[in-house]
Amino acid sequence: MPAPAVPEISEEVIHEAIDARTETLVSLRELGPPDLVHLLKQNLRNTGKHTGVYHHVTGVDASSSASLAAYINTLTYKEHGQAPTHKIVEGIYCCYNAFSRLDMRVHVTIPGTVEAFCVDERGEKRKATDELWLETYLCSVLRAYSYADDGSGDTIRKIMGVRRFNPVTNTETEHRFLSAAETLFFRGWQLGSDSVVQVPNNVSNHLTSGLLKYFHTTGRFTSAINLFEKLRTHNVEVSSLLAKVLFMGNEEVQGVRVLYQALKESPMDYVMLDAQAEFLIKKAMIADTPAQKEERLKMALGCADLSTIAAPSEFGTWARLAQVYVALEDWENALTILNSCPMFTYQDKDAPIMPEPKEVYLPTLPETRLDEIDSEPESRFSEQVDPSLLNLRAASYRGTFKLAYKILTEMTAKIGWDQLLKIRSSVFVMEDEYRTDRQDDASHAPPSNRNPSTDGLRGSPDPSTNGDHETEDGEDKKKSESDPASQSLANGDGDESVEKPTHTIDPGEVKADGDTVATTDEHLSRLNNKRLCERWLDSLFMVLYEDLRVYTIWRTQMAQYRAQSMQYKKSAEEWEILGALAERLQHHDEAAEAYRACLAARFSPKALSGILRAFLRALQKQETTRDTIGAVIRLVTWQYRWYSEFSPQLLHTIRVLIEEQGAVKVRSIIQSTSLPQSVLDLTHHYAALCATFRSSGTDG
Incomplete structure (x- = not known):
């Protein structure tokens, strides 16, 4: 198996990437960023001219300074398609130790010496010990799994120029990994x-x-x-x-x-x-x-x-x-x-913060050449996307909010939006009933001395008290005026209408009203059997409404076009967004339909990953095996094209296929695919890993 190509990001000022990494050490909170490899290249014609280039990497053996120096040494023998114009004279490998919060560094002079040291959060040098190298090794393996892509390409696109290797390739390296994990x-x-x-x-x-x-x-x-x-x-x-x-x-x-x-x-x-x-x-x-x-x-x-x-x-x-x-x-x-549910602010993985590069060189290995994959970047650049699809906030949810939203969409898929709203109004205090009850109580209340506080509360309710709903209302009115599909839904012309949820009462306002004379015991008893809805959950309902509104418009328009035997046209990226929307709402068949429409227009790793999930759900059906393997081959190739030879999700998929169908059948289906042999070898490499680990089905 050839190693992935080596991306090169050139610096404006030599060593500024190293300096930027040192400055960000104090702000790291997770496992740390991917390893940084900085190379100093000398011009062969003008030996006094040097250029600084760097790339990132995960999965390299970081158990000692010798193994990191060996990685830098492999870069000096990198083959070029043309005569070399530069040679590497110096290299620095930086690997973060999240246990001791130190950046382990190996400085290699070619030819010459190897110096190992570590840098603390203040930028001061320290001595590298065996204990620190053990911690660093374990962190590097965990980072390789944490920063690996699931096949969709989302992780790959977050950080430019990252080579990803498998940190555990056989039972020997597994023993070293588990031994370090046991120790620490x-x-x-x-x-x-x-x-x-x-x-x-x-x-x-x-x-x-x-x-x-x-x-x-x-x-x-x-x-x-x-x-x-x-x-x-x-x-x-x-x-x-x-x-x-x-x-x-x-x-x-x-x-x-x-x-x-x-x-x-x-x-x-x-x-x-x-x-x-x-x-x-x-x-x-x-x-x-x-x-x-x-x-x-x-x-x-x-x-x-x-x-x-x-x-x-x-x-x-x-x-x-x-x-x-x-x-x-x-x-x-x-x-x-x-x-x-207690909600937490999402803490994203540590990512490198680098200065603006002078040049970016992203080479392609001949082994990964595939026409449908190579044409992807140009196609993406020219696509138009409906703004309403770009503004779906649920797509950006992470952490606790993403999981809470998933529970809410699961309920909606089972009982429907209208029923969910009814249950919501029976559980939570709604704004309109709170206002009505309060006005009734105020009319029976004894006269009280006026004061600015109660005068303010007697005024008309501020629709923005529970978040940015006033803006949302305004946006929805504009959308409904400009979008005929939205108007047809409002008039009940669509297959299903989506009613916008009314707001729940703001807990802060209830606390303010609690001090007024108008609030009586009788009023409180009527509201006691209901709860106050948290602002974040109220916001989730509004986001869910927007998702359902766009989804309903899409399905209604498609039905109308089909009834008239017309083609429903969307750009590839719009189909990709619609597929993700349907998947969020638990409509898996419709999601697969949108993803297929996207792939018919151009290659998309995100759409192909969605199709792969659909195939895996139906894996017990024999007819999906060949389609599943076809999707895996293309995703493995796309990942390798962007310097990643390792994806835990794709390796797991191959392992499940081998367990279900047997290694011989899986290898035969891979080989029978009408794609270049170099592309097929990339997927054969994943199957060989399963054989190395003696997975179930590999002995047949």
Whole structure:
């Protein structure tokens, strides 16, 4: 397998990339940015002229200074299609150690010496020790998995010029990785955690997330069980991780036993309770009878309810409880619990902040040449997109807000928008009823002395008290005036009309009204059986309305065009956005339809990833196997085109295909595809990894 091409980003001032990295060390909060490789190139004709270039990389062995120096050495032998005009005379490799918050650096002079040192947050040099290299190695493996792309290309496009390698390619490197993880396991909380976890602990942090992602990708569950069995002897909390990998490996009975025994010792461990609830929900979804389903969900309800008591400030426990209520079809309690979820600001992965480059060179390997992929950048540049599609706020949701929105869309998919609004008005205090009740109370209230506070409250309600709804109202009026499809929906001409939700009352305003004489005990008793809707949830309803409005217009217009035997035209990017919209709203068939329309216009890794998810949902149908493999081949090639030879999601997909169909059949289907052999070899490389790890189905 050839290594991915080497992108080169040229500097205006030599070493300014290194200086910029040093300045940002103090602001790093997560695992750190990808490794930085800086090269000093000398002009062969003018030896006094030097140029500074750099690129980023993940997955390189960072266990010692020698391994990082070896990587720089491989760049000096990089082949060029033409006679070289420069030679590399110096290289610096920077790799962040998130445990000790140090940047490990290796300075290589060619030919000459290798110097290893580390730089702290103040930019001061320190000595690099073996303990620091062990921490650095573990961080580099976790970063490789954290910064890997899922196939959609979203991660690849975030940072320019990143080479991505697989950090664990055989059982020997796996042993080194798991040994380092075992040594540093109980310091994992120092690395922080995913954005949905409020407080990192021994079993909820970036180290455990990376370990679980590795085992899920490779299927190395025996190694996982051995690791967590050893760690469990030091701390019973690790039982939750042991149970999770047992469930992954279909050892469900043993996993339940592990949780049962561990909860005897630690009955209020919220991670174990949550693992139980998650397992019971999954079993309920495949129950043979409705009575069996209800029984399992009631058991899940007990576990989820107890986990919220054990960890009331964690989003995951409340979200799980809301999921149980959704599965039980107890919609009022589902909304009430969703409203109780503690929401956190999303903390994105650490990304490099670099100065404006002088030049950017992004070469293409001949092995990745494929006409449909090569034409993508030019096609994207010339496309027009409807502004209403670009302004869908749900597409930008991350972390807790994304998960909460998913629960809300799941409810909408099951009961419909109109029913959801009815349940919402029965659970929460709505603005119109609050105003009406307050006016009634005020008319029966005894006269009181006037003051500026009560005068202000007697005025007309400010529609923007619960967020930026006034702006939204105005925008919607403009849209409805300019959009005939929107007008037809408002008049009931469409297949379904989407009613805009009324606002809930602002909790802050209730507190202000509580001091007025007009508020009586009778008035309070009428509102006591309802809750105040949190501002973020009220905003989610407005965002969901906008999603549903655009979706309904799209489906109505398509139906009208089909009835008239006319072609419904959209640009490729518009189809891509519509596919993501339908997928958000749980309309998977319509999402696949939009993604196919996008791919018919041009290549799109995001659309192809969406199609791949649809194929995987129907994998038990034999006819989808060939289509699934065709999608994987193109995604692997596109990723390799942009310097990524490793995607955990694509490796996992290949492993699942091999488990279902057998390695011989999968390799045969890959080989029978009418694509260049160099392209097929890239996917064969993923299949060879499964054989190296002796995945199920590879011995056939």
